[in-house]
Amino acid sequence: MSLRITHLGSGSKGNATLLETEHVRVLVDQGFSGASLERRLKLLNLRPEDVDAILVTHHHGDHGGGALIAQRRWGLCVHANARTADELSLIKELWKPFVSLEAIQLGPDLAVLPVPVPHSGADNVAFIASHQGQRAAFITDLGSWTDELVRYVRGCEHISIEANYDDRLLKGGPYPRSLKDRISGRGGHLSNDQTGAFLAEVVTDATDSITLTHLSDMNNRPHLAESTVLYYLDDRFQGDIRLSLQDGPEFTTFMGDAVEVEKGSEGHATPSLQREGS
Ligand SMILES: [Zn+2]
Numbered sequence: 001m002s003l004r005i006t007h008l009g010s011g012s013k014g015n016a017t018l019l020e021t022e023h024v025r026v027l028v029d030q031g032f033s034g035a036s037l038e039r040r041l042k043l044l045n046l047r048p049e050d051v052d053a054i055l056v057t058h059h060h061g062d063h064g065g066g067a068l069i070a071q072r073r074w075g076l077c078v079h080a081n082a083r084t085a086d087e088l089s090l091i092k093e094l095w096k097p098f099v100s101l102e103a104i105q106l107g108p109d110l111a112v113l114p115v116p117v118p119h120s121g122a123d124n125v126a127f128i129a130s131h132q133g134q135r136a137a138f139i140t141d142l143g144s145w146t147d148e149l150v151r152y153v154r155g156c157e158h159i160s161i162e163a164n165y166d167d168r169l170l171k172g173g174p175y176p177r178s179l180k181d182r183i184s185g186r187g188g189h190l191s192n193d194q195t196g197a198f199l200a201e202v203v204t205d206a207t208d209s210i211t212l213t214h215l216s217d218m219n220n221r222p223h224l225a226e227s228t229v230l231y232y233l234d235d236r237f238q239g240d241i242r243l244s245l246q247d248g249p250e251f252t253t254f255m256g257d258a259v260e261v262e263k264g265s266e267g268h269a270t271p272s273l274q275r276e277g278s
Pocket residue numbers: 058060119122141
């Protein structure tokens with residue numbers, strides 16, 4: 001069975017991505033309120049108690065803000081590095097510490113490798129999930145990247161990565177100068193152009209799906225993110241490119257094949273979905 005990847009929603013108001021194998025079900029980040037997580041999982045016919053563990057990239061509220069709630073309310077185990085656990089005041093008995101570049105075994109068929117990424121005021125990591133010889137990368141909240149990150153992400157079958165802002169929209173937008181500088185700085189977020197340049201370095205023939213995440217409401221537009229990234233990838237990428245916006249879940253990627261769950265596709269176990277609010 002392939003790894004199933006479902007973004008429950010992504011943006012500055014909260015992020016969480018569900019990874020499922022035959023044996024385990026984990027969340028990458030839990031930046032939603034308890035009620036919001038429950039509502040999103042219910043659209044997949046799941047409850048928070050069905051999740052085996054949560055992995056947190058870093059302590060910022062839109063990624064780790066719901067981790068303590070998940071420990072308290074549902075007794076869920078949270079994997080986080082020491083700085084993140086400390087900042088989030090995690091319950092020690094339900095905390096599993098990890099260190100960068102040491103694989104976390106999450107079950108018989110899923111391992112995840114944390115790789116450090118630069119992000120101001122946080123000890124942030126990207127996660128590379130391995131399942132049956134295939135790899136999926138989850139990369140968010142970084143203003144720049146390292147050669148080490150390129151090495152680990154190159155050739156992954158699936159890549160989820162933020163495309164936070166469009167340069168022109170950010171420069172011409174209403175944010176104060178200091179905030180604009182912080183967003184576009186080395187420890188801020190990736191612009192559409194930077195995400196495109198990064199992907200051009202790491203995408204290979206093996207890569208068959210890309211999901212762009214964490215689009216700024218104010219400083220980005222879905223069509224700009226997608227077209228900019230595709231411009232950089234040129235003809236080196238023939239797979240599916242999707243965007244995860246704030247109100248998910250909208251689709252599931254089967255380590256390669258993205259499936260519109262709303263359309264009730266045949267042959268897959270995923271239940272049909274309704275859009276939130278509908
Ligand atoms: Zn952050």
